[in-house]
Amino acid sequence: MPEAITATVGWSERSEALLAGKEAAESALRKLSSLKPKLAIVFGSSWFNQPQLLQGIRSVLGQLPLVGQSTAGEIVSRGPISHSCVVLLIASDVLTCSVGLGERVDRAPREAGQQAAYAAVRQFRGGARVGCLLFGEGLVTSYADVVRGIQEILGTSFLIAGGMAGDDLQFAQTYQYFNHRVLSQAVVGVLLGGSIQMGVGIEHGFAPISRPRRITRAHANILYELDQQPAASVYEEYFGPDVVQRMRTDGSTRQGIAYPLGIQPETTDYWLLRNVVSFGEDGSLSCSGEILEGSWLQLMIGNKKLALEAASKAAQQAMQSLNRVGCVLVFDSATRRKLLGFEHAAREIACIREAVGPSTPLVGCYTYGEQAPCSNTTAHERMAVQTGSVLVVALGT
Amino acid sequence: MLMSQLRTVTIYIVLATGTLAALTLALGTAWGFLSLVIIAVLVASLVYLALKAEGARIELAELHRLRAAYDQLDEQAKLIIRTDLELHRSQEELDRRLVSLMSLHRLGRHLQVSLRPEEVFSKLDGATVMNFGFSKGLLGMCASLEDLRAMDWRSLIRFTEPEANQIKAHLVDSGLLKQILSRPAPAMLQAVSTIDQAQRKLLELLGVPMAVVAGVIPHTGPVGCLLLGAERVGSDTETKVDEELVSILTNQLAVAVENSALYEKTWTTQQELERKVQERTRELEKANDELVRLNKAKSDFVSAVSHELRTPLAAIKGYAALLGSGQFGALAKPQGERIAKIEKHSDLLGQLINNLLDIARIESGRVTMERRPIPVKEFVATIEDVVHPQMDAKHLRYVVDVDGITQLVGDSQHLQRVFVNLLSNAIKYTPERGTIRLTLTQEASSVLASVTDTGCGIAPEELPKLFQEFYRANDPVNQQIRGTGLGLALVKRIVEAHHGRISVESQKGKGSTFSVSLPAE
Numbered sequence: 074m075p076e077a078i079t080a081t082v083g084w085s086e087r088s089e090a091l092l093a094g095k096e097a098a099e100s101a102l103r104k105l106s107s108l109k110p111k112l113a114i115v116f117g118s119s120w121f122n123q124p125q126l127l128q129g130i131r132s133v134l135g136q137l138p139l140v141g142q143s144t145a146g147e148i149v150s151r152g153p154i155s156h157s158c159v160v161l162l163i164a165s166d167v168l169t170c171s172v173g174l175g176e177r178v179d180r181a182p183r184e185a186g187q188q189a190a191y192a193a194v195r196q197f198r199g200g201a202r203v204g205c206l207l208f209g210e211g212l213v214t215s216y217a218d219v220v221r222g223i224q225e226i227l228g229t230s231f232l233i234a235g236g237m238a239g240d241d242l243q244f245a246q247t248y249q250y251f252n253h254r255v256l257s258q259a260v261v262g263v264l265l266g267g268s269i270q271m272g273v274g275i276e277h278g279f280a281p282i283s284r285p286r287r288i289t290r291a292h293a294n295i296l297y298e299l300d301q302q303p304a305a306s307v308y309e310e311y312f313g314p315d316v317v318q319r320m321r322t323d324g325s326t327r328q329g330i331a332y333p334l335g336i337q338p339e340t341t342d343y344w345l346l347r348n349v350v351s352f353g354e355d356g357s358l359s360c361s362g363e364i365l366e367g368s369w370l371q372l373m374i375g376n377k378k379l380a381l382e383a384a385s386k387a388a389q390q391a392m393q394s395l396n397r398v399g400c401v402l403v404f405d406s407a408t409r410r411k412l413l414g415f416e417h418a419a420r421e422i423a424c425i426r427e428a429v430g431p432s433t434p435l436v437g438c439y440t441y442g443e444q445a446p447c448s449n450t451t452a453h454e455r456m457a458v459q460t461g462s463v464l465v466v467a468l469g470t
Numbered sequence: 471m472l473m474s475q476l477r478t479v480t481i482y483i484v485l486a487t488g489t490l491a492a493l494t495l496a497l498g499t500a501w502g503f504l505s506l507v508i509i510a511v512l513v514a515s516l517v518y519l520a521l522k523a524e525g526a527r528i529e530l531a532e533l534h535r536l537r538a539a540y541d542q543l544d545e546q547a548k549l550i551i552r553t554d555l556e557l558h559r560s561q562e563e564l565d566r567r568l569v570s571l572m573s574l575h576r577l578g579r580h581l582q583v584s585l586r587p588e589e590v591f592s593k594l595d596g597a598t599v600m601n602f603g604f605s606k607g608l609l610g611m612c613a614s615l616e617d618l619r620a621m622d623w624r625s626l627i628r629f630t631e632p633e634a635n636q637i638k639a640h641l642v643d644s645g646l647l648k649q650i651l652s653r654p655a656p657a658m659l660q661a662v663s664t665i666d667q668a669q670r671k672l673l674e675l676l677g678v679p680m681a682v683v684a685g686v687i688p689h690t691g692p693v694g695c696l697l698l699g700a701e702r703v704g705s706d707t708e709t710k711v712d713e714e715l716v717s718i719l720t721n722q723l724a725v726a727v728e729n730s731a732l733y734e735k736t737w738t739t740q741q742e743l744e745r746k747v748q749e750r751t752r753e754l755e756k757a758n759d760e761l762v763r764l765n766k767a768k769s770d771f772v773s774a775v776s777h778e779l780r781t782p783l784a785a786i787k788g789y790a791a792l793l794g795s796g797q798f799g800a801l802a803k804p805q806g807e808r809i810a811k812i813e814k815h816s817d818l819l820g821q822l823i824n825n826l827l828d829i830a831r832i833e834s835g836r837v838t839m840e841r842r843p844i845p846v847k848e849f850v851a852t853i854e855d856v857v858h859p860q861m862d863a864k865h866l867r868y869v870v871d872v873d874g875i876t877q878l879v880g881d882s883q884h885l886q887r888v889f890v891n892l893l894s895n896a897i898k899y900t901p902e903r904g905t906i907r908l909t910l911t912q913e914a915s916s917v918l919a920s921v922t923d924t925g926c927g928i929a930p931e932e933l934p935k936l937f938q939e940f941y942r943a944n945d946p947v948n949q950q951i952r953g954t955g956l957g958l959a960l961v962k963r964i965v966e967a968h969h970g971r972i973s974v975e976s977q978k979g980k981g982s983t984f985s986v987s988l989p990a991e
Contacts, residue, residue: 088596088627120600120628156597241600243701282551284544311551331558332551372547374554411558415565 077470078399080434081105084159090121094129097160108164115141116438117158119240123255140261141250142208145239145407148437152419161436169267171196174251175260182215186222193264200267207235209260211247211441214294216458217363234273236404236440272467274390275445278383283372291364303356333461335373346461362458377417384421388428391465398469401429403437408461573601581726587691590726591624599627606699613692637675644668656684656716682716688724691731769830776823787816825956832963839881839967857893867905875910884964891957892921899925922983928976937962
């Protein structure tokens with residue numbers, strides 16, 4: 074008797090984009106044997122020539138619905154890999170799915186979210202809608218608006234989970250895959266339904282280290298003042314002027330991503346994490362997600378032990394509601410990979426694998442943002458997108 | 471803090487005012503007792519408030535201490551963050567090195583299996599370039615330093631052919647390529663610090679702010695040019711590490727080129743050797759075929775001639791016998807002696823012709839050896855009958871040891887000729903009263919029959935030629951003994967026709983042993 078959800082994974086570490094795409098897709102398809110896939114999820118290194126990569130994959134998979142994105146590193150069962158292409162194929166009699174695309178998230182994020190959700194809903198045929206997997210532009214700072222747009226179509230309590238695309242920590246351009254198209258500044262959603270279950274677990278394991286400061290002035294993703302002081306000066310206070318100066322001149326905040334900002338809304342004891350994306354001339358900080366004025370903010374620090382515990386916990390959370398797991402997707406923050414380093418990043422995936430079962434097909438990617446409802450906060454409608462977290466999405470019955 | 475102090479002062483003023491009012495009231499009215507009570511209450515309140523104020527002051531001091539500790543903790547947090555930042559940087563650098571070294575190791579394994587220098591130059595892949603911390607790469611091969619324009623890009627990582635060709639033209643025209651190929655150490659080019667116009671142009675063409683250029687310069691084989699470009703400029707330490715890694719990489723490539731060149735040379739030599747061996751084998755096969763053909767022609771010729779000789783020889787023998795019988799009149803003694811010599815030599819010639827014919831027949835395959843069981847007892851007795859008179863004439867001792875073997879397998883008539891021949895030779899060369907021994911020994915799948923004599927023996931240098939046709943040992947003893955030089959040649963042919971082997975061991979002056987090994991079944 075076939076599994077309710079059968080998933081296979083193929084990946085390639087070849088350097089030629091076309092061949093890598095082809096090899097990964099062929100490998101996944103071969104393992105699927107005679108079953109017919111319903112959906113392909115692709116994670117590809119931004120290093121590849123993206124159109125060629127997708128061309129290679131499509132040459133094998135034909136017109137199969139395909140979604141995915143570029144990454145800051147790819148994840149397979151054996152651990153993190155780089156400069157590779159990973160293809161997940163899902164075949165199932167009980168799964169119904171449809172895909173949708175929203176464009177220009179940089180100009181109109183809310184509308185892009187609506188557009189993606191609406192397109193997916195319109196194509197969805199039969200069965201109950203269970204959840205939405207989201208793949209989107211990783212360098213946009215108003216991703217919460219994208220999610221809001223989707224919620225306006227699917228409902229505010231509808232389960233939406235996913236990650237934001239990466240580009241191997243170059244912070245230059247990320248890509249989204251939608252069927253035969255490679256896009257930037259886009260959001261791609263997959264509406265999942267039928268007789269399946271979608272389990273989600275998100276954790277970060279970071280702890281506050283700095284003195285709490287009140288966010289006295291903020292708008293959207295821009296943090297202007299903390300305790301009525303320019304936000305950048307506070308940042309400088311902790312990192313030292315040299316590091317901040319280097320970040321300003323390089324235009325790169327790579328050094329700082331291991332220390333996200335932790336925002337604690339008044340009513341919760343849960344920390345939402347934000348990365349500093351850039352420095353404003355006026356001493357403001359542009360962050361990777363929305364900043365809520367009036368909340369408390371602290372600088373966060375992580376350690377390997379807590380990060381590994383968080384990964385296990387997220388995986389366990391995701392598995393809670395499932396009787397039988399078909400496959401697992403991991404959206405892991407690029408921050409965490411940097412924090413964990415080469416050796417512990419592999420251990421983190423091992424922790425997740427242990428929790429979901431060693432034979433469960435597992436794929437994922439390192440992201441610039443993770444999006445999932447946080448169980449511990451009531452503010453998830455506004456603050457559901459964060460960084461520094463590991464999100465585990467389990468599909469099963 | 472200021473607010474707290476103001477509050478305390480206000481309380482003191484209110485109390486003082488109250489006390490003063492109460493005293494005024496006590497002195498000015500008859501309500502003295504009541505006034506005293508009020509004063510007492512006021513004093514008690516004053517004391518209470520003073521105590522309260524002291525408590526507040528202590529709490530305030532505690533708060534100050536806590537605040538200081540809190541600030542200290544925050545300062546420590548800053549220190550922790552900065553230390554952690556350094557640790558992160560170190561870990562990142564270590565990870566980068568680790569990944570780079572793993573890449574080097576992986577590339578090394580790939581290079582090891584490169585069989586041609588050209589292959590080495592096409593082994594640089596995108597993963598290696600990325601793991602080294604670069605985003606683009608070019609690796610070119612140049613067969614000779616004399617013709618740099620002939621350089622050929624073998625690995626293009628994130629460059630198109632036209633881009634690569636443009637870069638090559640610039641490298642050649644500006645003389646940069648010559649510079650790169652003249653020194654093995656890599657050079658770091660940075661847009662912010664490079665003042666050389668040619669280098670700046672190169673960075674522009676590469677489309678990166680930082681690049682490392684290095685020559686792949688092996689001792690033998692083609693040379694190469696490696697260009698790696700990075701999107702961002704690293705720290706001084708990173709740059710140093712990059713240079714070191716690129717240096718290791720180019721050395722590895724150079725060694726691989728040398729090895730593959732050596733391998734290619736060895737391979738080419740081996741191929742040439744193989745070709746020569748095959749050519750020589752063909753020549754030998756051809757020569758052998760020719761020899762076989764000639765040998766057959768010789769056998770045919772010998773056979774034909776022998777046949778032709780037999781008829782006149784028979785006539786000579788017949789007429790000599792007639793003359794010798796005296797039918798044509800009595801013969802004088804000298805005449806009789808001459809005719810006897812004619813008969814004797816005719817017999818010898820007849821024997822020679824018969825042997826020649828037999829050899830020719832066996833060689834041409836016209837004679838098939840029967841394979842039948844031969845009872846050893848009868849076989850040995852038959853041979854003994856033939857050679858017995860000769861042995862007796864020389865008073866030789868004849869010893870036979872069959873070691874329980876009851877039968878041989880083969881053609882009885884031909885095998886009799888073999889052993890009669892060997893025994894006759896033994897008799898000829900063994901002095902009077904010597905010993906001749908015929909022994910049979912069972913071996914794994916064969917029977918070994920040996921004829922041993924105590925004769926004059928054979929010189930070692932004569933042994934290999936002994937079985938050749940018409941060969942007779944150059945020996946004073948041999949000169950006195952008559953023979954055709956065909957006996958042992960015929961014996962060898964018969965034994966080999968039985969799929970057997972014949973060999974000889976001899977010691978000069980002590981005797982010889984001829985051994986014949988025949989298949990037992």
